[in-house]
Amino acid sequence: MENSFLLFSLVGFLAQLVDGALGMAYGVVASSVLLSFGVAPAVASATTHFAEVFTTGASAGSHIWNRNVNWKMFAALAPAGVIGGVLGTYVLTSFDGDVLKPFIALYLAVAGVWIVARGLAGPVTLREPTARALAPLGGAGGFIDAVGGGGWGPSVTTALIGSGAAPRTTIGTVNTAEFFLTVAVSAAFLTALLTGNWEAGGITGHLAAAGGLIVGGVLAAPLAGYVVKIIPARQLMLTVGVLILCLAVYQTWRLI
Known part of the structure; x- marks a missing residue:
């Protein structure tokens, strides 16, 4: 790994190019590559x-500069994502988080088919989600992200x-909120390491x-941030749906 x-x-x-443009994939791709090198799930x-x-x-x-953020949705x-992420870190450093992976793969498959179907159906009807629905979604997304080494974008976006929801502002908002989630999760991992609640063997390698x-x-x-600003909503929705289906197939293949 030293020469990698x-x-x-x-x-x-x-x-990151895919993640920033489609609102997902960085964590899933990066952690999957690390796992393929034999890195332990918590360390990955x-x-x-x-x-x-x-x-x-x-x-x-980049998304803030290009005005892709819905600040009401962000708030x-x-x-909620931070709270869910910290809780997920505790679970991952204390228990085996692999039991959630089949459910994540199933969720991605169903959601991918649904989004592609919506994109193919005709003109995209956009509506802003309510704050009541956003909080539990953010909490669940943060938890999945911490346990799976990635998953905030695939679940929330x-x-x-x-x-x-409008693809452009959704992707920009989810990406912006993810910064605070990753800071919180990283701090939680560091706290678990320093307090002796987690033995991160070989992490320096x-x-x-x-x-x-x-x-x-x-x-x-x-x-x-610029790419997502110029792609039409319908094309963006179809691209996101296809990517989600690819992630679902990959996750299922890994489980099998």
């Missing part, structure tokens, strides 16, 4: 979230766009991978 800086720079660049999640502190910060700045999502993910992600982040 360039590889993970490329992974980070491509993953911690490494990915540490890198995401920098990449989501850059992505949030409901971000605090999927649900909001599937319910009719993955610093090159984390560095590569950070550099590649930060370089790609400014591009994504």
